[in-house]
Amino acid sequence: MTGTGGLRVEGAVKVFFTGTPNEVRALDGLSLDMRPGDFVTIIGSNGAGKSTLLNAVAGTFPIDHGEIWLDDKELTQRPEHLRAQSIGRVFQDPRAGTAPSLSIEENLCLAMLRGKRRGLARGLSASRRASVKGQLSQLGMGLEERPRSAVAKLSGGQRQALSLLMATITRPQLLLLDEHTAALDPKVAATIMDLTTQIVTRERLTTLMVTHNMELALSRGNRLMMMHAGRVILDVAGADKSSLTVPELVRKFHEVAGETLASDRMLLE
Amino acid sequence: MEGILAIGFEQGLLYSFLVLGVFFTFRVLDFPDLTVDGSLVLGAGATAILVTNGVSVFLATGVGVIAGACAGVVTGLIHILLKSGSSDTNYGPKLIAGILTTTALYSINLRVMGRSNVPLLHEKSMFDHIGDLISVNMTRWSLVLGLLVIALLVKLVLDWFLHTELGLAMQALGDNEQMIRSLGVNTNRVRILGLAIANGLVALTGGLVAQQQGYADIGMGFGALVAGLGGVIIGEVVFGMRSIRWVLFSVMAGSIVYRILVAVGLRIDWIRPTDLKLLTAVLVLIALATPTIRSRVVRS
Ligand SMILES: Nc1ncnc2c1ncn2[C@@H]1O[C@H](COP(=O)(O)OP(=O)(O)OP(=O)(O)O)[C@@H](O)[C@H]1O
Ligand SMILES: [Mg+2]
Numbered sequence: 397m398t399g400t401g402g403l404r405v406e407g408a409v410k411v412f413f414t415g416t417p418n419e420v421r422a423l424d425g426l427s428l429d430m431r432p433g434d435f436v437t438i439i440g441s442n443g444a445g446k447s448t449l450l451n452a453v454a455g456t457f458p459i460d461h462g463e464i465w466l467d468d469k470e471l472t473q474r475p476e477h478l479r480a481q482s483i484g485r486v487f488q489d490p491r492a493g494t495a496p497s498l499s500i501e502e503n504l505c506l507a508m509l510r511g512k513r514r515g516l517a518r519g520l521s522a523s524r525r526a527s528v529k530g531q532l533s534q535l536g537m538g539l540e541e542r543p544r545s546a547v548a549k550l551s552g553g554q555r556q557a558l559s560l561l562m563a564t565i566t567r568p569q570l571l572l573l574d575e576h577t578a579a580l581d582p583k584v585a586a587t588i589m590d591l592t593t594q595i596v597t598r599e600r601l602t603t604l605m606v607t608h609n610m611e612l613a614l615s616r617g618n619r620l621m622m623m624h625a626g627r628v629i630l631d632v633a634g635a636d637k638s639s640l641t642v643p644e645l646v647r648k649f650h651e652v653a654g655e656t657l658a659s660d661r662m663l664l665e
Numbered sequence: 666m667e668g669i670l671a672i673g674f675e676q677g678l679l680y681s682f683l684v685l686g687v688f689f690t691f692r693v694l695d696f697p698d699l700t701v702d703g704s705l706v707l708g709a710g711a712t713a714i715l716v717t718n719g720v721s722v723f724l725a726t727g728v729g730v731i732a733g734a735c736a737g738v739v740t741g742l743i744h745i746l747l748k749s750g751s752s753d754t755n756y757g758p759k760l761i762a763g764i765l766t767t768t769a770l771y772s773i774n775l776r777v778m779g780r781s782n783v784p785l786l787h788e789k790s791m792f793d794h795i796g797d798l799i800s801v802n803m804t805r806w807s808l809v810l811g812l813l814v815i816a817l818l819v820k821l822v823l824d825w826f827l828h829t830e831l832g833l834a835m836q837a838l839g840d841n842e843q844m845i846r847s848l849g850v851n852t853n854r855v856r857i858l859g860l861a862i863a864n865g866l867v868a869l870t871g872g873l874v875a876q877q878q879g880y881a882d883i884g885m886g887f888g889a890l891v892a893g894l895g896g897v898i899i900g901e902v903v904f905g906m907r908s909i910r911w912v913l914f915s916v917m918a919g920s921i922v923y924r925i926l927v928a929v930g931l932r933i934d935w936i937r938p939t940d941l942k943l944l945t946a947v948l949v950l951i952a953l954a955t956p957t958i959r960s961r962v963v964r965s
Contacts, residue, residue, distance in 0.1 A: 480849035495840035511849045514830040
């Protein structure tokens with residue numbers, strides 16, 4: 397076992413609207429075990445609990461039962477901002493990951509301080525400015541030419557590229573991606589996805605990526621998990637995953653879930 | 666005319682700290698903080714009572730500021746209690762936290778002051794002392810100049826703070842709370858610090874106004890928030906908001922313009938001084954109801 401970023405979730409239960417007619421078991425005793433450096437893609441129909449899983453790991457809300465561990469640290473009770481020291485996230489909405497009225501370089505500067513004590517030292521010191529520029533040029537979007545423009549002025553794709561950089565710039569132990577290309581048009585989505593693969597591979601980040609695109613789920617990462625009704629119902633890795641095709645995946649889903657796909661979205665994209 | 670300008674500048678600068686405080690909560694923190702009406706009186710009352718008990722005005726003003734900051738902390742703590750489980754953009758808990766603090770402050774302010782009005786007739790103000798020091802008679806424009814220096818100093822400190830690591834996190838907090846939390850910032854703590862700074866500024870206006878007008882009064886904070894908002898809106902609309910440094914300047918200038926308008930209003934025969942709150946409320950309403958202004962001023 398090398399590196400850090402082993403994620404272990406054991407028997408996670410999350411119920412919303414407990415005790416009301418609308419009660420939902422979004423996570424129903426879910427367990428998973430990721431090795432450091434695993435790049436796991438997650439698929440599953442609408443409402444399967446994929447986003448809930450990522451939120452539970454990041455600490456957006458506490459889970460009702462179960463445990464969450466990152467390497468040898470138990471996260472279960474930790475508040476979100478402390479977990480964020482070692483977890484980077486990119487959301488589906490490109491607006492979610494950046495502060496619009498701050499400049500590009502200020503946003504990156506905030507991200508460089510992930511998990512550090514923020515004090516009264518100058519935020520954008522000369523050295524941070526220089527390093528920000530270098531990082532921006534790696535995106536290949538020309539953002540390094542205009543580090544002082546407000547993020548509000550960027551396109552969705554540019555914002556998402558920036559969010560991705562912000563989530564990974566400190567090389568977090570775990571990267572959570574929740575359909576982070578779903579809100580972009582196909583060409584931009586492909587660019588962001590390539591960038592994602594590039595960064596994840598280069599930095600060897602342990603990554604959990606939710607997607608609705610089966611092709612993508614099969615072509616990226618070293619491991620694929622399928623979720624249904626708050627559990628992981630399929631977990632394939634390595635050679636098994638490489639040889640898997642979309643029709644086989646659909647058939648497996650029917651086998652395991654024993655019902656038709658709730659969503660056409662999952663098939664079509 | 667010159668009289669109106671002098672009064673406008675003097676009052677505008679005295680109240681510029683209030684306007685900065687309101688700007689800090691409404692804009693930087695995205696926290697419509699109703700504590701302001703109470704923390705202004707707290708600053709005034711604490712300063713006045715200390716001065717009448719022989720404490721130096723400088724120290725008294727400082728204590729007033731700290732008292733105001735504490736009021737901000739209380740609002741922040743109440744907010745944490747009330748907000749649990751609700752979304753970041755839910756203003757309900759923020760509004761209620763401020764209302765509770767400001768209501769409680771009414772009683773606390775009366776306790777601090779001992780009565781509803783504390784006169785400071787024979788006490789020298791901070792500006793009289795500074796005037797003595799540099800042998801200048803602090804009236805009218807020399808007073809304005811003195812206030813201008815203090816206001817600019819405060820602005821420079823805020824400029825510096827907002828660009829520190831912590832200050833940037835504070836700006837981001839009002840912009841996108843979920844994002845800054847997912848970067849590892851304890852948003853509760855940063856918000857409380859912001860509320861403390863804002864209400865400290867408001868209390869500074871309270872303390873200085875008490876010295877300048879010669880008394881602290883339990884009613885002097887009523888409508889302070891809306892008046893502060895008036896300054897913020899005028900400043901942003903008239904002078905623009907191209908950067909945070911610039912917008913701090915804008916709202917201070919807005920404070921002066923607002924007080925000049927008030928001074929002009931008071932010269933008009935059929936307007937009574939007691940009509941001012943109505944006029945201010947209408948002014949703020951018109952500004953917020955005008956789509957072009959609204960889109961510039963209100964966060965989307
Ligand atoms: N914060 C929340 N409050 C209440 N209910 C929630 C919350 N988050 C998720 N749920 C519910 O939990 C269930 C699982 O939702 P979740 O968002 O995890 O699904 P998902 O797999 O991400 O679906 P999608 O593919 O549509 O994004 C759904 O029934 C959803 O309505
Ligand atoms: Mg989802």
